[in-house]
Amino acid sequence: MARRVRDEHERFARPSKHGSRPRSKQRPDHADAVPALVTGIDRGRYTLVVDDGGPDEREILAMKARELGRTRTVVGDRVDVVGDTTGHEGTLARIVRITDRTSTLRRTADDTDPYERIVVANADQLVVVTALAQPEPRTGMIDRCVVAAYDAGMDVLLCLTKADLASPDELRGLYEPIGVSVVVTRRDSPETVEDVRSHLLGRTSVLVGHSGVGKSTLINALVPDALRATGDVNDVTGRGRHTSTSAVALRLPVGPDSSVDDDGHDGWVIDTPGVRSFGLAHVETDHLLAAFEDLDSAAAECPRGCTHAEDAPDCALDDWVAAADGETEREARAARLASFRRLLASRD
Numbered sequence: 001m002a003r004r005v006r007d008e009h010e011r012f013a014r015p016s017k018h019g020s021r022p023r024s025k026q027r028p029d030h031a032d033a034v035p036a037l038v039t040g041i042d043r044g045r046y047t048l049v050v051d052d053g054g055p056d057e058r059e060i061l062a063m064k065a066r067e068l069g070r071t072r073t074v075v076g077d078r079v080d081v082v083g084d085t086t087g088h089e090g091t092l093a094r095i096v097r098i099t100d101r102t103s104t105l106r107r108t109a110d111d112t113d114p115y116e117r118i119v120v121a122n123a124d125q126l127v128v129v130t131a132l133a134q135p136e137p138r139t140g141m142i143d144r145c146v147v148a149a150y151d152a153g154m155d156v157l158l159c160l161t162k163a164d165l166a167s168p169d170e171l172r173g174l175y176e177p178i179g180v181s182v183v184v185t186r187r188d189s190p191e192t193v194e195d196v197r198s199h200l201l202g203r204t205s206v207l208v209g210h211s212g213v214g215k216s217t218l219i220n221a222l223v224p225d226a227l228r229a230t231g232d233v234n235d236v237t238g239r240g241r242h243t244s245t246s247a248v249a250l251r252l253p254v255g256p257d258s259s260v261d262d263d264g265h266d267g268w269v270i271d272t273p274g275v276r277s278f279g280l281a282h283v284e285t286d287h288l289l290a291a292f293e294d295l296d297s298a299a300a301e302c303p304r305g306c307t308h309a310e311d312a313p314d315c316a317l318d319d320w321v322a323a324a325d326g327e328t329e330r331e332a333r334a335a336r337l338a339s340f341r342r343l344l345a346s347r348d
Contacts, residue, residue: 037079063093076249078099127207135212148278159185174339183196208278288343
């Protein structure tokens with residue numbers, strides 16, 4: 001039976017004191033509402049961008065309309081707003097609708113938490129920022145981020161920082177077989193930041209990573225006006241301290257060497273607070289398997305109730321590896337299956 005994992009706002013939702021009696025008041029349709037993008041949230045106030053990418057692009061401040069109840073509004077949401085949308089100092093608009101999300105990146109506090117948290121909405125790509133040293137990379141955390149991204153229907157980019165201190169080859173070998181793109185940066189080669197930028201242009205990307213891996217430093221290099229706080233790694237624990245305290249969406253400049261010919265920016269990067277855990281209580285096996293088209297097709301021959309784990313009896317995925325045409329193809333399939341099973345195990 002599928003696990004029931006609820007959105008966190010349900011924890012606080014209360015039944016109406018009027019029971020199921022329909023409302024008699026006619027709600028306005030807000031036909032004059034203006035579309036906007038949520039770029040930041042601070043104590044019940046939402047920073048929005050109106051006319052995103054247009055000639056009249058501007059930043060406004062808004063609050064959430066009462067009729068939205070406890071429905072979560074998160075960074076990346078596309079919303080409709082009414083009221084004063086001029087963006088003048090002291091003005092406050094009102095969010096009246098949240099449009100359908102194209103993707104929703106979620107996590108739970110741990111693997112037993114019945115409530116899921118929405119991290120961001122409408123992102124195309126999850127960028128997992130991991131240091132190759134100081135602090136040491138934690139593949140378990142990377143695996144969990146990959147699982148959450150695939151469950152949300154997002155692409156994954158693994159950004160390996162501090163390559164001047166350690167080789168990226170081992171992590172490349174682990175993640176490239178499962179379709180994860182890998183990009184590497186070095187502290188002694190600032191130009192490597194442009195390699196990262198080339199993977200972000202034209203997209204909405206959300207960056208996640210442990211504290212101390214260089215995520216805020218990377219953001220500041222990509223978006224010089226961001227001024228995100230940076231911190232050092234503790235010499236005793238090997239961990240960094242949290243420097244980003246809330247998610248924020250930032251315009252991505254195209255960079256000095258870009259061939260993009262526009263108004264100077266193309267895409268969004270969403271910085272998130274450093275995370276210590278990425279619970280996956282909300283992820284179902286079938287959702288993860290669907291991210292691997294070849295494995296999903298092969299799994300159709302599995303017996304009913306197959307877990308697809310390494311010790312699963314009569315799993316058709318093992319037959320899929322054995323049926324490969326040639327040793328090279330067999331090794332590639334074996335590596336892909338091993339990576340999938342590692343992701344599957346991280347969820348449990």
